[in-house]
Amino acid sequence: MTVEVTPGIIRKLWTGEAGIFRDHLLRLDTESRRSRFGSAVSAEFIERYASRVFRTGAIVHGCFVDGELRAAAELYPMGDVLPGEAEAAFSVEQEFQNHGLGSQLLERVILSARNRGIRTLCMNCLAHNRRMQQIARKFDAELSFDTDEVVAELTAPFPTALSLAQEAAADAQGMAGAVLQAQRMATGRLFHWLMPDPAPVEPELEPS
Ligand SMILES: CC(C)(COP(=O)(O)OP(=O)(O)OC[C@H]1O[C@@H](n2cnc3c(N)ncnc32)[C@H](O)[C@@H]1OP(=O)(O)O)[C@@H](O)C(=O)NCCC(=O)NCCS
Secondary structure (H helix, E strand, O other): OOOOOOOOEEEEOOHHHHHHHHHHHHHOOHHHHHHHHOOOOOHHHHHHHHHHHHHHOOEEEEEEEOOEEEEEEEEEEOOOOOOOEEEEEEEEOHHHOOOOHHHHHHHHHHHHHHHOOOOEEEEEEEOOOHHHHHHHHHOOOEEEEOOOEEEEEEEOOOOOHHHHHHHHHHHHHHHHHHHHHHHHHHHHHHHHHHOOOOOOOOOOOOOO
């Protein structure tokens, strides 16, 4: 099924949002779930995975469409083990794929990586995942092919005052978007409370 995708809000997820991240991952169809995790995984696995995501130091960007998290990009800095390197993973719900969300998220991930001194960004995907390989190529990633896996490696530029300002501006915009969205939802609920749907009109009975 294809849907009209209105441009959503892209922002970093907060640590208290592990639940909405989990719900997004659970909504992935079987094939997308396999592509995201490299093999079939259970709902229990996803629950455990999502509950730990923010404890690993990951930075998760989310794309919200009509207030619902529909796509996410996870950036995992390797820390002291391999300073300057990080891994990234992407998930876009099926109806929202091929609308540019993955590409926009990769752009944000590169900016965040760059501003944290990460030069090498790795993305693993299955060999048949042409869409992921295509978006990696757009950002000049080098692809190395194994039998059933492809590793896309790209080099992020050094941070500059401008790149730091760009991330700060994106964060501020994301925060403003989230507040507006929350206000819109609260107004909708208030309106519904003040103006509940009218009770269904009973059909008049014909006199017998
Ligand atoms: C892979 C994924 C992240 C891409 O995100 P997306 O929002 O669908 O991708 P975009 O719309 O930004 O870009 C898709 C690109 O692939 C191209 N494409 C689509 N189908 C293709 C195919 N069969 N072969 C080659 N290119 C293809 C599109 O033309 C587009 O390229 P363009 O922008 O140069 O025109 C998303 O589809 C997804 O989450 N899939 C399931 C999980 C997954 O595979 N994760 C990646 C491993 S971690």
